[in-house]
Every structure is written in C-alpha cells, then in structure tokens.
Amino acid sequence: MIQRNATTGRYHRNVAVQGNDPLFGATIDGRYRVESRLAHGGMSTVYLATDQRLHRQVALKVLSPHLAQDPKTVDRFENEAINAAKLSHPHVVNVLDQGVDGENAYLVMEYVRGNTLRQVLRDQGRVTPRHALQLLDAIVEGLSAAHDAGLVHRDMKPENVLLTPDGRVKVADFGLARAASNNTSSGTLVGTVAYISPELVTGDPADERSDIYAVGIMLFELLTGRQPFTAELPINVAFKHVNDPVPAPSTVVPGLAADLDELVEWCTARDPENRPHDAGALLGEIRHITGSLTDGQLDLGLDPDAPPAAAASNVPAANSGATEVIPAHRDATTVIPAGQAATRALPRTPEAGPEAPAAAEEKSPRQARRTAKRERRQWKKDAQIPLESLEAHPKRRGWLWAILVFILAAALGTAGWFFGMGPGAQVTVPTLQGRPASEASAELAALGVDWEQSEVYDETIDEGLVVGTDPSADVTIRRFQDVDVLVSRGPELFPVPNVRGRTQENAENVIAQAQLGTGEVDESYDESLPAGEILSQDPVADEEVRRGTEVSFVVSLGPAPVDVPDVTGETAEAAEERLTGAGLAGQAAGEEFSTSVPEGGVVSQDPAGGKLERGGTVSYVVSKGPRMIDVPSFVGQQAEDAEAALEELGFEVRVEKVLGGYFGTVRDQDPAGERAAEGSTITITVV
Numbered sequence: 001m002i003q004r005n006a007t008t009g010r011y012h013r014n015v016a017v018q019g020n021d022p023l024f025g026a027t028i029d030g031r032y033r034v035e036s037r038l039a040h041g042g043m044s045t046v047y048l049a050t051d052q053r054l055h056r057q058v059a060l061k062v063l064s065p066h067l068a069q070d071p072k073t074v075d076r077f078e079n080e081a082i083n084a085a086k087l088s089h090p091h092v093v094n095v096l097d098q099g100v101d102g103e104n105a106y107l108v109m110e111y112v113r114g115n116t117l118r119q120v121l122r123d124q125g126r127v128t129p130r131h132a133l134q135l136l137d138a139i140v141e142g143l144s145a146a147h148d149a150g151l152v153h154r155d156m157k158p159e160n161v162l163l164t165p166d167g168r169v170k171v172a173d174f175g176l177a178r179a180a181s182n183n184t185s186s187g188t189l190v191g192t193v194a195y196i197s198p199e200l201v202t203g204d205p206a207d208e209r210s211d212i213y214a215v216g217i218m219l220f221e222l223l224t225g226r227q228p229f230t231a232e233l234p235i236n237v238a239f240k241h242v243n244d245p246v247p248a249p250s251t252v253v254p255g256l257a258a259d260l261d262e263l264v265e266w267c268t269a270r271d272p273e274n275r276p277h278d279a280g281a282l283l284g285e286i287r288h289i290t291g292s293l294t295d296g297q298l299d300l301g302l303d304p305d306a307p308p309a310a311a312a313s314n315v316p317a318a319n320s321g322a323t324e325v326i327p328a329h330r331d332a333t334t335v336i337p338a339g340q341a342a343t344r345a346l347p348r349t350p351e352a353g354p355e356a357p358a359a360a361e362e363k364s365p366r367q368a369r370r371t372a373k374r375e376r377r378q379w380k381k382d383a384q385i386p387l388e389s390l391e392a393h394p395k396r397r398g399w400l401w402a403i404l405v406f407i408l409a410a411a412l413g414t415a416g417w418f419f420g421m422g423p424g425a426q427v428t429v430p431t432l433q434g435r436p437a438s439e440a441s442a443e444l445a446a447l448g449v450d451w452e453q454s455e456v457y458d459e460t461i462d463e464g465l466v467v468g469t470d471p472s473a474d475v476t477i478r479r480f481q482d483v484d485v486l487v488s489r490g491p492e493l494f495p496v497p498n499v500r501g502r503t504q505e506n507a508e509n510v511i512a513q514a515q516l517g518t519g520e521v522d523e524s525y526d527e528s529l530p531a532g533e534i535l536s537q538d539p540v541a542d543e544e545v546r547r548g549t550e551v552s553f554v555v556s557l558g559p560a561p562v563d564v565p566d567v568t569g570e571t572a573e574a575a576e577e578r579l580t581g582a583g584l585a586g587q588a589a590g591e592e593f594s595t596s597v598p599e600g601g602v603v604s605q606d607p608a609g610g611k612l613e614r615g616g617t618v619s620y621v622v623s624k625g626p627r628m629i630d631v632p633s634f635v636g637q638q639a640e641d642a643e644a645a646l647e648e649l650g651f652e653v654r655v656e657k658v659l660g661g662y663f664g665t666v667r668d669q670d671p672a673g674e675r676a677a678e679g680s681t682i683t684i685t686v687v
Contacts, residue, residue, distance in 0.1 A: 023047065023062065029101040032060050032108065040517075043067060048111060058096060063105040074105045081107050086149045091142030093162075093172045114165060117158035117218075122509075126225030126253065129260055130298035133290045135161070136219055138169035140286060143215070144279035146171075147208045154206060156214035157192045158221070193234040194227050198242045198270045209272040212282055216246065216267025216275075223260060224252040228268075232532065245270065257297040259289045429483060431473040432466040437487045440466045448479045455489045459546065463490035491546045498541035499534050504555055507534050511551050519550030523557050531558035561611040564618060568602050572622050575602045579618050589619040595679035599625030626677040633672035639664050639686040650678040661686040 081098035097108035197213035499507035567575035634642030
C-alpha cells in the first residue's frame, strides 16, 4: 500500500498490517498523527506515527480500550512510562512522551527500523561464541543502566532485543518494568515462560537477578540455537525452571569452552543468591571471558571459507524494504567488546574524472532530462558573452556597447518570457486525487507540465483513479519540473496460506509473513489431530484477500476427556472390561483385606470419578476378603471384659442372658478356640 507522508508530501510503501483500525489516520492529543499499525498485543497496540510538532517519526504505544477504562491500569501505565523515561543509554530505547487523550492512554517512544534477535535466531539458528558474547555485551550494558536506575525489566527475551541494519543493539520494551524498590512479587506469572526465573514462578519477590536469569537462558539459546526447556504446556516449562538445572550448552554443541558453560550456570542458578547480583557484575565477567578465550574457541562453528564480512558478524542485515515493527524503543550503538576495535569500509566518494560518465549513466530518465535542460540554458548564456576584448578596438567601443545593451535587453526579454509564460513559469500542482488518470494527465498537459505515470496499490481508491502526485497537491513548481502521477491498481491481494496441521505459533508466523493478521483463535476436541495443531481456518487456504485480513482458526485440544466409571465392588475382570470400554486403562495397585467387599472384588480406585484423557490409567485395589482371626475362649470370665476384648479383635458381639445374667459370668461362647472372619459375630451366654 502506498501512503502519503504528512511532513514531506511524498509517498512511501507501507508494509504494516492496517486492518480496520479506527485510529489509522487519526491525530492523538493534537500532535501525533497515526500513519500505520506496527504491532498488536493483548494489552496495547503500537503504531508508526508522525510527531507534527517536531516533524519526526515515533512509535506510539496505545493502551487497549478495555484496559484504558480501568483507572488503576492507566495509573500503572503512566508509572511505567515515568520509570522507563529515567533511562538514557545507547543500548536502551528512549521514552519520549506520555499522556491520555480521551479514551486513549498512550506512550511515545523513539522509532528505528531493524530486526529482533528472535528473527535472527529463527532464520539463522545458533551463532558463534564470539558473536554471542558481542550481543550479550551490548544487551547487558543496557540492562546495567536500567538496574543502576533502580528498574527491573522482568521480560528479557530475544523478541525484546533489536538489531539495526548497521549492527547496533538495543534493549526494547520495558513495559513490564517495575521500580526495584517496590515489591515486585506477583500472584501470576509475569514475563515469557521460556525465560522466566524460578522466583517469578513460585511468586517470590523478583529483583535484578531475575533479569540475569533470563539473560543466561538467552545465552544458552544463542550458543545452541534452542531453548533449554520445552514442553507441550507452558506451565510445565515454568516448573522445569523451578525444579531442573539448566544444562550446559556444551552438551548440545560439543567443543564449547568451559568458561561459557560456567557463565550459563552462574546466570541461571535456581537460587538467586548464587547469581551475579546485577547486570554490572555480569558485564565485567562477559568482557573477561571474551578477552581470555582463543580465536578458535570464539569462532567455533564458523565456516573457514566464509569471506571476512561474514566472519565479522553472523547477523544478516535487516530487510530495508519493509518497516519492521519494534513495539517500544529503538536506536543503539555498534557492539564492540572491550579491548577490541572494529572498522567498517565506507563507500568511496565519486570524484570528477574519467569515471564521471558512468555516474551519469546511472541517472534516471527524469534526472537526465533536467540535466540536459540546464546544459542548454548554460550554453545560451555562454553564447552571449563576447570573446573579443573591448579594449582591443577603441574606435568601435560605442558599437560594441550598443550591441551588448541589445543582447542584454534580448536576454532579459527572453528570461521574462521564460519565467513568466514559458517553461520556467510557476504553476501550482492541482488536486488530482480520486480523478481518472486520463483527466489528470490532460489537466497537467494544459498547464504545460510534463508528467509520468506510476501504478501503486491502494486500499481505499478504486483502480484507475489517481492516488496522489509527487510533488503533492498545492505545491508550487516550475513548468519544466516533472510531476509523477500515482494511479491506483486497487487493493493488493494476498493468498491465504494453509495452516491446517501447524502449531499455533507456527501458524501465526506464516500468516504474518503472508501480510495478513491473526483473528479469533478457538479450541475444540478432536480425535484425529493431536493437541496444539490447527483443525480448520477461515478464510480457507489459497483464497485471495486484502492486506491485513485476519485469519481465524480452531486449535485441537486432542481427544475429548472421558468419564471415569465407578468399578468398586466389581470383580477385577469386570472392572478391566468397564474401563477398557470407556477408553481407559486399568491397573491393579495391590490387595487388601475387606470386611465389606468379597475376595476378588475392587475395594477402591484412583481416581474415584471425574474425567480423564482418553487412554488414561485408573488404578484399583482388589479385596482379599476379611482377615481370619483366632477367637479366644472367655468362658468363666466376666461378660463385660469378654465383650470388650472381642470387639477390640474386630468382632461383633451378641450377648444372650440366662436368668437375667445376674452374675455377669460367661457360661458359653460360640465360636470359641477357632478362627473366624474379622467382623463376624461372636455369641456369648451370660448367667
């Protein structure tokens, strides 16, 4: 899509997703004009905007409308801006302004093009130890400035590290930052689960050492090309951070120096007391390791046949043809580790000489025409200068002065015509937007202006109609200046990619690369696709849609859970059949005596009810029947003592009295001196 820059009047290609954003084209707080949407998240949206007061581009972060209605959220948003504005460092993105305009709470940050470290890792995989330490040096230096200002980032990850096209590094998005002097504990997980520290998972207070832990995970990923902990569910990854030590990177990439293993181990110690106390302490160790390792250790894995340019940096240059969204801050300085100089070849300045015609050949046709016109005008001026000296012929001096005056008058007349009514006359570029191309060209021709036509995509203006001009409407030009007429080709259409069978994260990346957006994401149980894969999508694959169209999809939850049947009291064989029929598996967990369940029956099960994933296991305990106990004889003893002793052994006691049981003595007992089942009844006769 081609859009007009409000400051310069020129048109540029906008590759960001617009959709139907109501803020597109709006002016926030009477100052920031929204040019395009750069990124969208659950809490805010980041736009490319023009600061109309200072005439510069900025990144404008606007809080989501539903959150902007909450005064507490807005206050926290403002406090975060104040905290982030404390930082001024070449490796930290700067916050420029903050405010509330009606329903829009916004944050203004510097805007710079570039790639994120996540994109580099996704495209390239792991990097050499030398380059990993160079990147880490800049990241930790910026983080050290934040820690010195009393701030904790709390969401360090490759997505928040920006690499500019000239190799500079900057830490972005302090949106989760909190003042370190405040209580930074939380009842929920804060940050990205792949890089979250154990104390944030368990709800303990977080400080600068939580950022150090995330940096250690990033170093592991830079050296190995993968994250140390993965699982199907994010909560499982979180608990791995709590329970498991981060492995040494050399277990994944053999040959890595032991110093690098120790650096990762130090940063990712589960106990914060065993980590560097802040980024400043870590920075010194990084620079010490960089200076102590050999070239072979630093360049492990580097292609020896690679050209010098490739050896200097493993990060590809950012795509200069598109506007990359960096949802916070930008700009940084080139990463040069301590004690190491760096040089960069600069382009040679063109000089006059034999190579000058080659430079002229590179001019555009429009520039060539302008140069030819200037040369013709200069030739006319030179032709009017007399080559013979007036002093050489004193007698003819009067005639020569007369001729000179005539020539000057003619030149002035010609100049007056040229700049008054001729090709040098001033004209104002008319407003041609929305008119057919033929009408626009006819009007420019009537004004005596040369024009060129270019076709561009446009989301709002119909095909064949004028989008705009360069120079823009109402600008005063000379007739000999050309006007570029931009004619709409209509909206640019993009094919919808097929995301069925992909994971959600992979599908969102593919959709973004296709210049489309992610719409609603639903979940559904499915017997054919495993959990986490895409079941269906809307629009369907290969359908051609406009830029920014949202693609919705349904994610599989895997097979639906089944009800757990109650098999207690049934035989083990019958229980197995019922569980198998319900899509579950049974597992005998032992035996125990039971006075209520016959031998071979199920006494208890785990789980006792509820639901389980299909194929889940239900364990059960099988009855051994009642325990057999020796029954002692209590004949001749007092009935009260006999009854208590028998009940203590686990029997029921029935008392039959003869002659009213006056003496309270046991005359007879049934059974006596035998074995009887626990819980059975013993009858005693009392006289």
